[in-house]
Amino acid sequence: MADLPPFLGALARIEIRRGFEQAIKGATLAGQRVYRSRIFPLAMHDADGTLRQDVLPAILIYSGDEELEAFNAAPPETRRTLQIWVELVAQVREDFDDVLDVISAEVESLVEIDDRLGERLEDLELGFVERTEPVRDGAITLGALRMRWDAIYHTQQDDSILVPDLDTLQVTYDLVEDTADTVDAVDTVDLTAP
């Protein structure tokens, strides 16, 4: 692993999802229709019922479960395996299979160009691909292909936040010969002095 600033878990997940988006957006048949953690539904119709042609195919990126294992005790370091889901949604037409296969191949090759996200990751592996059955519940028939990537990375406990640097020592002396339980001398040691 490169010597990089501490890679904290929650921020790492954001950064990994962004890394996927940056690699994929605008570079596949889905064009700019690449969404991270999308909240609103994909709207297929205008208000007058016209079928919109600019919604699909689309790509959704989000993270799933994450497994953690202790990697090092001192300094504390955790090895994490994060599931990144890349889902392709397309309208089922005659070329449906081709569209999904072309986009998934594009995604795979784009992600492999930088499969360590600039040295942030230990490894990135495509672990699972699933084609859903076409769904005919609406005005158009829809289908999807799901790809799961396993992003392996490490996080270190950020000691700079938890323990401040040891700059000074406060020393008190209580001489043995002096039976009184009192402080006989006080000194301050400055460790930052050259």
Next chain:
Amino acid sequence: MAWPELADCALVPAVEVFDHGDVTYTPPGSPTAFAIRAIFDAEHAAVDLDTGVPVDTTVPAVGVRLQDFTDVVGALPLQDAEISVGALVYVVRSVQPDGDGGARLELEQLR
């Protein structure tokens, strides 16, 4: 009066009242479009693809009285026929007779 006739008596005014007024039917492979009486409906549906986001769409369908239909078109409705509703164009995905003289045509939207 027998049950089919009773059901048809109910269907006639229903189609007359709720007829969309701007529906045509083009049989598969035919260049001829027939203006038909039909009750059009396209309610909202959120399709769940088991992905991270649902897809907002509609469930378009037309209801027709089969006697009206055959009087105009000369045949019963067929799968793969084209239906236009105003500017919207559909293909018949499924013909679903109700057993009482009517049928629901489930549609797939082309544009």
